[in-house]
Amino acid sequence: MQADKRKPEEITLCLKKICLQAVRKHFAAVGAEAVVGDLPTPLLEDLLPHLTVCQLDELQPALNLKGISTYSGWIRILEDMCGCAADRTPDFLTEEAAKHEVMRTLFTVVFNGFTNTFVNRNITNLNTPSFLRAAAKCIKHFLLFTGMHKPLKSLTAEQRPLLNLLEQCIRSVGVSQSADLSKKKTQTALYVLHRLLDHGVAKELVVHVKCPLMLAWLLHGRGSQYVNCKLKKLMHSKRANCVSRAVSTNADEASCSPGLETLDNQDDEVTPCKRSRLDSACVEAAGSVDPQVICGAFTPCGGPPAEACPWGKIEHLEIRQCGSDSLTVLNSALLTFFCLRSLTLHSTSTFSVSDVLGLAGALKQLSGSSHSSLTDLSVSVLPNIELMDVLLDTNPSLTSLSVEFQTDLWEQRLILRPPLLEKSELALEKLTVKVAHVQTDVTFITSVLRRCPHLTSLHVAGMRLPTGSSQSQLLTTLSESNPCLRSLTLEDLNLSDCLHEILNLLRCCKLEELQFNDCRLLEKWSDKQQSLQQLVSALKTVSTLHTLSMAQNRLAKSVCVLAELFSGSSPSSVNHIDISSNFIQAAELLEFSEALRTHCPPHRLTLDLRKNPGDRDPDTWNTALRRLRPLCVLLVEGWKSTNTMADHISNM
Template sequence: MDHAVEDAGGTATLFELCARVVNANMEKLEQDVWGLPAVILQGILPLLNIYYLERIEQTAVKKGLSTQSIWCKLWNDIMKSKPSRFGTVKCWRKKFLEAFFHNVLRGILKVSSDQRLNDQRFSPLVHSAPHVTELTICNKQQGVSELTPPVLECLARSVESLKFLHLRSSDQATQRSLRLLLHRLVHHGQVNRVSLLSWPSPDTNLLLLILSVSAGVWQKQASCPCTLCLKKSLNLNSDELQEKRPETGLLQSSSSADLSNMHSKNNVEEDMGSQSALLSLQPLNISHSVVTDCSDHSSAENPPRRVSRSTHSRKATCHKSLLPPNTFGSKVASTSRKNLKSGADIQDSIRSNPDDLYDFIFSVPSAGEGEALNTNKGYKESANEKPSEVSTVPLFDDLPPVEERRVISPIPDGAHHFRSVRALNLHNVPLTLSSCHFLCHLLRSWVSLERLTMAYNDLGANIFLIVEALSALSRCPGCSLSMFSMSDFTTHVPTLDLANTILTTFPSLQLLSLSYDLENHNEKETSEDISAEFKENQLKQLEIRFPQDPLPVGHLVSVLKASTFLLELSLDNATFSCTEDLKCVLRTLAEHNKALKRLSFHDMKMTDMHNEIVLLLNSSSLEEIKFSFCRLFEKGTDEFLAAFVGALRRNPSVKILKLCGNRLGNDGLAALADLYNPDSLSSVHYLDVSSNCIKPEGLLHFAKKLERGGKIKLRHLSVSQNLLDRDPVMAQEALQSLEGVCCVVSDNWDSAQVFADHVNGM
């Protein structure tokens, strides 16, 4: 069998010829092949196409054979690209088949291009779908219309995350297919996370469709019914379907009869594939109660004018009855009044039961009823009575007199509530006032939502609507939100005041991340009116990127003292009025945040914080420290450098130390080498000293000191963007010496060119 013979393809062994014949007849020989001895099977595996190679996986594993090298070769031959994090691919089989599915779906890869991919007995999409855990849909949703029921069935069992990337408008047929895809994977599948990324000009139809399905809202379509829904309908009484919401246990108050009355004059299309029903309904303003105009001139002869809160409103303030007291200052409220603009007129008013959750959210009493809803307590007050102080500040004022109008729910009649996702990510998806209202309606009762990420949504003053919706969500039984992240270019409310409001609303929040790049107000000035202290919370991770304004240190210290369970803290771009303020923050961390494990300060001036930094190192159990571009050693003295290294030598808990951009220099790097002396207790195994003006001679001196240190704990060293190009030969000698000790990350940084660019930019 080892003899070479001639065939059409050149010289091949007899074994290879037999293996090719077996491969060509796998349809008949598959079971026999599975029973072959491992030594023979090992030679056949590389010749199988991807379909039989995938089917034989379990048999190969039982015989002690691995197919990973074969799948890796397939990736290199067919995908022709280096995957991200190349060295950490745990399963090349899954990696290949998941990418194969997406490329075939989008028409990028033709199975006829390679015989290892082409087999008329198999469907490429059905075969690879079980390996897709994250389904990515791009551009005009290419290929979605080709997802047959068998493919959807496979995806429903495997897909856990849906990602929409660079979406563009599509035709009606594609949107109908996408609608069914979303319903099958979210409502009847395993999808727990939905991400919308890089969608600068979102299509309203498509955006509302994705949001509503993600929240579990579904309008059944008579023309194209869901077979799973039909089966469920046979087993459940129609009354039960109207009264109970799966998973939440909340009563579905907006019954078909109530919604039918709301839309008696305008029948809603059942086909939500085009989302015409949603677009025909003006979303109700997030403020869902009627308030009175509390003018100082009101009296018994001139009762306060009552207005309906709606998208018709032109100005807004932060309602003290809807948000925790003493959070937003009066100047911030005036900002919101300037930014919230009016929408289209809404229609006739309807009666609603304030005790009913959904009617309470989606409707308001008519102007002729002479009643107002108190949003805190849910009861009605007579318009002739003086409202309580807590409800006298209108969220929307200066409205013109209105006739009897109706506020229409954005959820069409006949809508049902199904399974909803646990994580929603909206990144670079601008939200208009209308779409923001719609999202807020969903958020109010989205009790399964655990993680909400909103980044660069151009919210402006609409941020108040989001916070108010989350406040309503926090009052729902079973609310699961534990992580909230919000980023944008500008902020219409001081960052720490926003943090106070959110933490007051959600004291059980585990992670809070707020990031604003540019200032749109004076943080210190607007915060002078705020005297509220942060209440005790359950935060484990706090990340804040501040605008340029000086921070009120009292607020920052307050949140740190209230967050006694904090494990991770990240402060970025924090500016203080004086050095004593930052010293106070560092002392607070050392005294009150004993559980802190990871600390990150970025772009903060810490030149004169020497004693406080040493105190923090001596009194904490930190495992990871990051001081990046903090000018830590700008005025570094030998005394501080020795104290800094000495504190680390005595600290066995710190394992990761990142000091990039702190002007460490050659002397500072040499001092850090003492961390690895035999008498040191330091456990630092990850060291980042990039961008620290280190020259080749300094790096070589560091390497020589490590060689004399004996057993070294250092496993990772980053020396990127230093001055190593000053003497390439010496730098190469130092790098080679270090590579024998640890993994070294370096680069070919041209320091002269960078300096020239810096001078030209001045």
């Protein structure tokens, strides 16, 4: 018999691994209580990477009570799922965030019958009711593929308890495929949507489809009194013989406006109609799209529910791939959509001016009602910058606005209305403006900022100014008009000549988050080290600041100056620094690590180092990372110089 030539410590590690894998294999027989109660803390921490998803989820509460985090276990699963290299860390900072991402991804794949390498390897542990129940408790968003009939059908049969659980957990519902409402097969998807939106707690709806009729069905009765004419005909034609008394006389006699009509009396605060009890055989044969009727057809006993179903309320609506037809449905629904709090509209192409004016008109009527609760609006892509003023003037009660513009250089400025001599103060607290492919005057945004004394968050991206102009006016306006500003993100702007205005802004505002991303900060500084030291000194005086991003600013050799944030008797309160994409090489990172060890942060720092060329000198790079880890949570990923020459050139 050949002698084992391995070292004793190697044999010990091998035996330990075999034992940990045995615990995983026989976990059900051993029991969670025995595992947590009998194993010492070091062994429990070593066990985490060997556990299945369900085992990790089951043990987490007991482990947390013992002061053990399951973060490493969830990260190991994420790395396995994504095929991450060993030097890449997924961007999830807490065990709950990592766990949510695992459960969200795997639930969608397993429930819908999709496959990938990770699922195939672990199918015996994942394709089980226990996993789906565990995952359902964690996820908040349910993405429904209306064409996936088999998994949806299971929710009405063997997995009905899972549907009951989803009702209690799902806060947001996404619809990713259009469906032919006239087909009886579609009823399964409509039933699941009805259960989540009407019986469940979901208040947010994300629509990924262009079908106006499907959108009309989703909005009907869930906050608006209006219903599409085609939808009403479909609802009535399928159940005319058996539910003739189910709809009020007012609805039958109402006149249609183009494409839409009222279902109930407009003076009624969207009170749902009581439905008559229906003969179960008639319901099954009807093929109706009425949620109340469909629910009766899918009840376990085959008859109608004991009471009329509730109507859900959509408070947050997002429509992706939004076109003119979808806007026609939405605009009419908006007139009485009093429960709506936030509205997000994305178009795959630029909206037409007439589309935006139609939307603004509907929003103006809604905002004129004392019942309106809409405060957040996001629209992209707009064809003209003047339309931002239109949306604000027609909705002065908005507290959050996000707009994106895409205009050709040669397009003429469009004057939509005579300018007002005096404009009222706005309630805006959060503003996001993204501009693409256009040179514009900075006054289009500074005029808005002067009307927003309560603004706490601003994000401006991509704004190009005519040659010879400067962004200094933007920064000066912030200093003078927006004292409540707490979060500022400036992205893809040229701030290379604005150091004085930046320093003044830092003296005037109590910022908590500051991001200068791709702002060419050092480009025109004659003495980069000294100017950066001035910026660092000013940042240290902002006692409220906790997040700082200087990504894509060509810091390179100047990065060491940032360590001085934590020097002296009053170190900075910053706990998250993003210096990704700055062409920081290994020797420079090593120097930064030494400087940071000299000026040790008073708290554990999250440091984003992604997209920096660590592969050019991997030994030195890894040495720097080892020295930083006791002080920082590091966000790093692999860099392949052969595939990133464009980034290298952009940072030269």
